[in-house]
Amino acid sequence: MNKKTKAEKVILILKDIYGEPVPTLNYENEFELLIAVILSAQCTDKRVDIVTAELFKKYKTPKEFMEMDIKELEKIIHSTGFYKNKSKNIKKCAKMLVEKYDGIVPNNMDDLIKLPGVGRKTANVMLGHIFNIPGVVVDTHVKRLSNRIGLTKQQDPVKIEFELMKIIQKKDWFLYSNLLIYHGRAICTARNPKCDNCKIRVYCEYGRGIK
Ligand code: SF4
Structure with a gap:
């Protein structure tokens, strides 16, 4: 399966679980x-x-x-x-x-x-x-999960960002980042990821034992 299709499948499944992203920090402006x-x-x-x-x-x-x-x-x-x-x-x-x-x-x-x-x-x-302008946010979760899933092999956040921008549809850039952040917190934690309970395991290289 190519990376574009894999990313689409992952987004679909995670969107079903976590929904549209909402800000996790409190702010008024x-x-x-x-x-x-x-x-x-x-x-x-x-x-x-x-x-x-x-x-x-x-x-x-x-x-x-x-x-x-x-x-x-x-x-x-x-x-x-x-x-x-x-x-x-x-x-x-x-x-x-x-x-x-x-x-x-x-x-x-x-x-x-x-x-x-x-x-x-x-x-x-x-x-x-704030401005509804799509962008790929690469934090520690997005970096870890994108690597584990097999969408990138890069470690540098800026390189990851530009690589993901080529793979993921522009309309989904911000959504993808947020879904991975939610999933990274809930299931795919840095230590001991809960692969047995992971709905995207079938698309994940780490979860399938490929890496
Ligand atoms: S299968 Fe495991 S490593 Fe892959 S995304 Fe799920 S929890 Fe993370």
């Missing part, structure tokens, strides 16, 4: 989602939601984040890990939004990835959830 996604690096969504509930109560706009005391930001986001780097990036990102983009989160990849702390993964989450 695009700026809040951007901050939440930056905070979610190496951190659970649950923890990010706890932290942003406190953060967004006091600070809402890019200007307020630009002007807030970095020590206070570090204190609030401490439990998300890498808090020093994240604080620096959030402050710089807010400053750039205010000074270059009139406080508005840009709606395209080229401008999004110029923002400090924003890589292609974060940009694709923003494009998919």
